[in-house]
Amino acid sequence: xxxxxxxxxxxxxxxxxxxxxxxxxxxxxxxxxxxxxxxxxxxxxxxxxxxxxxxxxxxxxxxxxxxxxxxxxxxxxxxxxxxxxxxxxxxxxxxxxxxxxxxxxxxxxxxx
Numbered sequence: 400x401x402x403x404x405x406x407x408x409x410x411x412x413x414x415x416x417x418x419x420x421x422x423x424x425x426x427x428x429x430x431x432x433x434x435x436x437x438x439x440x441x442x443x444x445x446x447x448x449x450x451x452x453x454x455x456x457x458x459x460x461x462x463x464x465x466x467x468x469x470x471x472x473x474x475x476x477x478x479x480x481x482x483x484x485x486x487x488x489x490x491x492x493x494x495x496x497x498x499x500x501x502x503x504x505x506x507x508x509x510x511x
Contacts, residue, residue, distance in 0.1 A: 413434050413435055414437075414438075415434060416437060417438055420437070428464060432460060433457055437456075440452055440453070440505045442503065442506075452465050458475075460472050460474050480496045481495050491507055493505055493507075
């Protein structure tokens with residue numbers, strides 16, 4: 400959770416479930432942005448097929464990484480929101496809403 404005190408923003412401690420930050424090539428993908436979260440997830444595409452991806456969240460962006468390449472980068476400032484799916488079939492799913500693009504569906508056991 401991001402907390403703010405006046406003009407100061409406090410970012411949470413990184414949750415690097417896959418040791419993404421221990422690989423220099425990985426860290427070059429996100430430039431100098433502060434890593435907040437990295438884990439393997441399932442991305443559901445428009446055909447309702449799931450694909451394994453690395454989801455990386457930084458202080459500035461959300462990255463969809465596959466085979467050490469950025470497949471998609473979404474700036475945090477461009478997000479409209481994130482919603483949790485509440486039906487029992489997709490209990491670990493969440494959707495990233497990006498008005499200028501399309502919504503991105505992910506599934507992870509780390510979802511709260």
